[in-house]
Amino acid sequence: MKAADLGLLTSVSTPTVHPGGTRAVVSVTHPSLEADAAVGQLWSIPLTGHAAPRRVTRGFRDTAPRFSPDGRLIAFLRAVPKSAPQLYVVDAAGGEPVQVTDRTLGVSEFAWAPDGRSLAFVSREPEQGRYGTVEGIDPNGEPARRIRTLKYQANGLGYIVDRRAHVFLVAVPDVWAEPAVAPVPQPDGSTGEKPGVPDARQLTSGEWDDTTIAFAPDGATLAFVSARHEGRDDDLRSNVFLVPVDGSGEPVDATGGHGDFSVVALQYGLNGVLYVSAQEVGESGRDFVARNTALYAIDRPGAAPLLLTDPETVDLTESDIVAYGDDAVLVADRRRGALVLTRVTSAGDVERLTDDTTVVGGVGTAGEVVVASIADAGTAGDVALVTDGGLTRLTDFSRAVRAAGVIAPRELTVTGADGYPVHGWAVLPEGEGPHPVLLNIHGGPFAAYTGALFDEAQVYAAAGYAVLMCNPRGSAGYGQEHGRVIRQRMGTVDLDDVLAFLDGALAQLPGLDAERVGVMGGSYGGYLTAWTIAHDHRFAAAIVERGYLDPEAFIGTSDIGSFFSDEYTGTDPEHIRTQSPQAVVDRVTTPTLVLHSSSDLRCPLGQAERYYAALKRNGVEAELVIFPGEDHELSRSGRPRHRRERFEIILDWWARHLPSRTNRV
Structure with missing residues (x-):
């Protein structure tokens, strides 16, 4: 795979399955270099017979499909160029979609009412005078913002205190009715009422965000997640609230009195049990480092949540909750570089349904x-039927990228200097070598590489590099102790592990050039790249991208600056400096490319600028690249042309400092 093949990478949404079990519908999207945006439509996947999958909508970007409870309609989100997604419904048999919302800032999620007559959705409510609510007032002409909270921005969004997310309810329009037409003016100049979208009723309000919605089976109650407690600006707690759909009462906190939770997901089971996944963040409400997400059940209103899964060994941080059968749900357990589909009953029985290598992205029932969206070594996204025998692949959306060239990763475990096992993968280029080596380090730190098709590893391997990727201590998927060991000890055993993996791979795998x-x-x-090159000078060059480089300067500038540095590097200035790349930048001699995005609010641009300036002042060969208009997610969801350019810049850097047979100046 080459940088120009970026548009061949497809992503597949969570499937929605027709109540009759005959077909599933998914959104299939890909980065379009022509449109310089992600584009995609809905596809219907037959579950019986021999019919082929087919595209069923033709929007610019159609996502998040959901069948109505009776299967007659499909609701989904549609975005047009340079506009926010809106909610639409369409006859499940086909036809012209009907627009349901026209929200200034779009719709982020929705849920069908059990009777299929209405939809709940989440949308940000803009403060009057901002975000286009007054024609002619652009962002630079808006009034000053008076900030009184620590948390007031979010990466990829910007300011949040003046556009809070709330829950709305809207009636489902009749998609079979005669279309409304806009009346022409009468001779006296009068006009009739122009057709519009149905009026939505706001269910929640306040100076907080309300998200993650689910209807109770009887349709009378809506559950959602919010942080409404007094100390919400100083901690990470969030709770489940229940609100009557008819507006007869205020939201009631269902979890805040029973523990210190940061809620991730929720869903009602078919038996009326409310299932909740959450992290325990301790008495401080801030102890988030490497906290696995566990599953809880609330069997009746007011009852304490019952813990169903062991947070040390099961991690549901990247999982939705899907009702399955009378007394169970399906979840995805983050485990050793996979997301394993897992059935959990209300009694706490756990059954794993897929293997330890497949990444299960979403499930519909x-x-x-049971139908799943999956990724593995041969696909970036496909649809599979889950059976007792495992997974039966129903689509092949990645055939084009495989034809362009995909190299299967080799799984590898090495033993560190202290005897600790370090797990990871190697993606090796074709040919005997010796191949120059790229040691890649993932973000997080409580995240993980997987064995699934990864565009970055493929592009670098196609350019002639042996790519090494591991999950050192601090990573997710290997238990909480594995992740928490670097809390206020960053740059210690995590550094040991990545270097041990490098040395182990060089010793075990033929064709790797240990000198390059x-x-x-x-x-x-x-x-960790910046920390590594301050302590180990074997590397021909380095690339430090969107880095967390200066823990002290992170506070007050990052959208997570109010808590991240305190928990990961501590609060004592001297102790912080023992973990700060900025504090040891004077030791760096390795040529370093610093990549960053101008609108990154997670690791703000100043982190890169200060680090780059120190390199230059110290006489180190360095280059700073800044991508305009991009945020922290550039490499994953940025503009396709910027993503391609990023690959080109990276390969140019390696061509100059670590040339391969096929990538050289």
Whole structure:
């Protein structure tokens, strides 16, 4: 795979399954270099017979499909160029979609009412005078913002205190009715009422965000997640609230009195039990470092949540909750570089349904039928039927990228200097070698590489580099102790582990050139790359991308600055400096490319600028690249042309400092 093949990478949404179990519908999207945006439509996937999958909508970007409870309609989100997504419904048999919302800032999620007559949705409510609510007032002409909270921005969004997310309810329009037409003016100049979208009723309000919605089976109650407590600006707690759909009462906190939770997801089971996944963040409400997400059940209103899964060994941080059968749900357990589909009953029985290598991205059900979106070494996104025998692949959306060239990763575990096992993968280029080596370090740190098709590893391997990727201590998927060991000890055993993996791979794998090695990483990976080159000078060059480089300057500038540095590097200034790449930048001699985005609010641009300036002042060969208009997610969801350009800049850097047979100046 080459940088120009970026548009061949497809992503597949969570499936929705027709109540009859005959077909599933997914959104299939890809980065379009022509449109310089992500584009995609809805596809219907037959679950019986031999019919082929087919595209069923033709919007610019259609996502998040959901069948109505009776299967007659499909609701989904549609975005047009340079506009926010809106909610639409369409006849499940086909036809012209009907627009349901026209929200200034769009719709982020929705849920069908059990009777299929209405939809709840989440949308940000802009403060009057901002965000286009007054024609002619652009962002630079808006009034000054008076900030009184620590948390007031979010990466990829910007300011949040003047556009809070709330829950709304809207009636489902009749998609079979005669279309409304806009009346022409009468001779006297009068006009009739122009057709519009249905009026939505606001269910929640306040100076907080209300998200993650689910209807109770009887349709009378809506559950959602919010942080409404008095200390919400100083901690990470969030709770489940229940609100009557008819507006007869105020939201009631269902979890705040029973523990210190940061809620991730929720869903009602078919038996009326409310399932909640959450992290325990301790008495301080801030103890988030490497906290696995566990599953809880609330069997009746007011009852304490019952813990169903062991937070040490099961991690549901990247999982939705899907009702399955009378007394169970399906979740995805983050485990050793995979997301394993897992059935959990209300009694706490756990059954794993997929293997330890497949990444299960989302699940839809209808009765006993289970359909999953998956990724593995051969696909960036496909749809599979889950059976007792495992997974039966129903689509092949990645055939084009495989034809362009995909190299299967080799799984590898090495033993560190202290005897600790370090797990990861190597993606090796074709040919005998010796191949120059790139040590890649992931972000997080409580995240993980997987064995699934990864565009970055493929592009670098196609350019002639042996790519090494591991999950050192601090990563997710290996238990909480594995992740928490670097809390206020960053740059210790995590550094030991990535270097041990490098040395182990060089010793075990043929064709690697131990004398020609580079190192690179983004976010926390940028941190550990910068830390590594201050302590180990074997590398021909380095790339520090969107890095967490200056813990002290992070506070007050990052959208997570109010808590991240305090918990990961501590609060004592001297102790912080023992973990700060900025504090040891004077030790760096390795040529370093610093990549960053201008609108990154997670690791703000100043982190890169200060680090780059120190490199230059110290006489180190360095280059700073800044991508305009991009945020922390550039490499994953940025503009496709910027993503391609990023690859080109990276390969140019390696061509100059670590040339391969096929990538050289």
